[in-house]
Amino acid sequence: MSFGKWIGASLGWSFGGPIGAIIGLALGSMVDSFSSGKEEYTSGRTQQGRRPNYRTQQQRRAQTTSGDFEVSLLILASVVIKADGKQDQRELDYVRQQFVSMYGKERANNAFRLFKNISSQKIPLRQVCLQIQQMMDHASRLQLMHFLFGIAKADGMVTADEEKTIYTIAGYLGISSRDYESIKSMFYNSSDNAYKILEIPKSATVEEIKKAYRNMAKKYHPDKVLHLGKEHQKGAEEKFRQVQEAYEQLQKERGF
CATH class of the missing domain: 1.10.287.110 (DnaJ domain)
Known part of the structure; x- marks a missing residue:
């Protein structure tokens, strides 16, 4: 599956809001020709009907798709990995290992192409988390937290900076x-x-x-x-x- 078709068919509510803006910027930086991917990206939206707009859904939570969860995890993982001022290879390897385990090698490779471009951006953490809180169910948000701690622990310990970042994320996500x-x-x-x-x-x-x-x-x-x-x-x-x-x-x- 090409990158354009993969992302076009995978995402739901995360096409909108600050997460959609981050994805759009990452896609714009992709080495892959977005001119051909764009057609697939658009067709993915058309095949599943009109994508819900983030601003119109604050009072009605849409069901989170696997792709919505995947992109949310990639964005938050990029923040946690950089929390202590460096990107530890063990943490990066952990993220890749988890994605290969969950999605298979091809989809994991697509996710990491996106992850590299997400990691180079300055993430508006509060806005991203508020979108996730409004659109993602509680059980899925708890699952996100579990993954983030797993990433932070991948190098053997959770540093104070990583814990502080995850605590901040938890607050923004509405986790008690x-x-x-x-x-x-x-x-x-x-x-x-x-x-x-x-x-x-x-x-x-x-x-x-x-x-x-x-x-x-x-x-x-x-x-x-x-x-x-x-x-x-x-x-x-x-x-x-x-x-x-x-x-x-x-x-x-x-x-x-």
């Missing part, structure tokens, strides 16, 4: 502090991680632990992101597995 700490704890080792993952205090009773587990298992269930396609199930299953492990750890510690 409890959800943020839950996902963050999946990438750190500490004695109270299991409690943080389940979003409960260490003083929680056995019944409160059981209730929290049921709530978190529902929140992080892979079915919540089925609309993103099977390529995103692996990441969702990883979050779900860590919730299960946190609960099993507390079962052993508390003896229930």
Whole structure:
């Protein structure tokens, strides 16, 4: 599949707003001839009907496509990778590995052609995140956060600058502090991680632990992101597995 056809067929709401502007600028810088890609890009829009305009959808959330999620992740990943003032090759390799795993080599290569041009831009982070918050469902935004921490941890540790950037992104995305700490704890080792993952205090009773587990298992269930396609199930299953492990750890510690 050519680049123009790939991006034309993959995106929904992200054609508009600040994300659309970033994509447009990146496409304009592509080595690939945009004159031929442009026709495919336009036909991709026509084949799926008129694309919703970002400004007209602030009161009605459109369903996020796999492509919308993919582009949002690429843009936010470019911000996180540069948060500590450098682009670590291990983090870049992690992003590529994740994309190959999710989308296959050809689509991953297309994504990275776009990523290189996105990375050279100055990203209006708040505006991008506000568009994502308005247009993307909560479960998908949690999935984005999980990927961002995975990228930051790819070089062995999450630096203070990377954590600060991800925290800022979480705030702009409308992620609660409890959800943020839950996902963050999946990438750190500490004695109270299991409690943080389940979003409960260490003083929680056995019944409160059981209730929290049921709530978190529902929140992080892979079915919540089925609309993103099977390529995103692996990441969702990883979050779900860590919730299960946190609960099993507390079962052993508390003896229930």
